Amino acid sequence: MAGEIPDLEAQERTGTGKGAARQARRDGMVPGIVFGGDKEPLPINIPFNKLLTMLRKGRFKSTLFNMKVEGHEDVRVICRDVQRHVVKDLPTHVDFLRLRRTTKINLFINVEVSGEEECPGLKAGGVLTLVRPEVELVVTAADIPESITVDISGLEIGDSATIANVKLPAGAKPTIDRDFVIAQISAPSGLASQSDDEDEDVAADEVPTTEMDPPNGEQADD
Known part of the structure; x- marks a missing residue:
């Protein structure tokens, strides 16, 4: 740890x-x-x-x-x-x-991040969020890691790194059986707001024509 x-x-x-x-x-x-x-x-x-x-x-x-x-x-x-x-x-x-050297125990291990300089998502203005700064692992008392490392060098905006992407020390395993997110690259708040506005504009443009207002200037049948 x-x-x-x-x-x-x-x-x-x-x-x-x-x-x-x-x-x-x-x-x-x-x-x-x-x-x-x-x-x-x-x-x-x-x-x-x-x-x-x-x-x-x-x-x-x-x-x-x-x-x-x-x-x-x-x-x-x-x-x-x-x-x-x-x-x-x-x-x-x-x-x-x-504790004996072979004793298995649950400990919270710190998470470190690598690959920030190469990360295309960060280069494009994305924001790194460390969802889990610590992860609870089952470890052997004689082989307690100081930390585990998550590599984000290949993440784009919107991508996430999960525990499945982390190489764990020998004999260590997460206490949670399912895969879970450790870090993610999010769009900057300004870009996210702009995207929301664009979605609203598209939704407004796609309002369906009613029977009272037929397309192409045609008159509705009596």
Whole structure:
């Protein structure tokens, strides 16, 4: 995925059970657990304010993190569940899964565009619209791409590039089964308005002649 994998700092939580979890919340922390990866589960605490900020940014459950816990090796994790207060809707517990190199996960991958200088549609004054700046893919934890590239070098005005036109990394596939548009070249707004006006003029010229107004100056039969 584009950029570096973000760090997520946590503290090892001493003690388990409801008592330790309640104490963590009183201390301004959110209790959690890191499990999987052929290792023992690790109880953790995460600062409440930092976690809430990340949750509000969105896509927390589809973001890969580099978890840093003092006294333990850094490990790649992905969120598997966030429990919330039934009334306040604030996080009360969070679960993270350690990732093996072969683990399949869903992540949003940034889209980059190539071929803009050669694109005939842009040369003719068209406008590029990146319909999907990110695409959700199923990827292998060991082979997470920084981005995927869509080539628009052959697009004319009115053409679109879909996910079928993108060469995906080995082992990656979209989470959406159908083909979908990633980028398109549209006519400039001025040209589009002119085209609409011309369509209206043509429609006006094609109004059919009524029986009360026959063609060629002929009189209608009584």
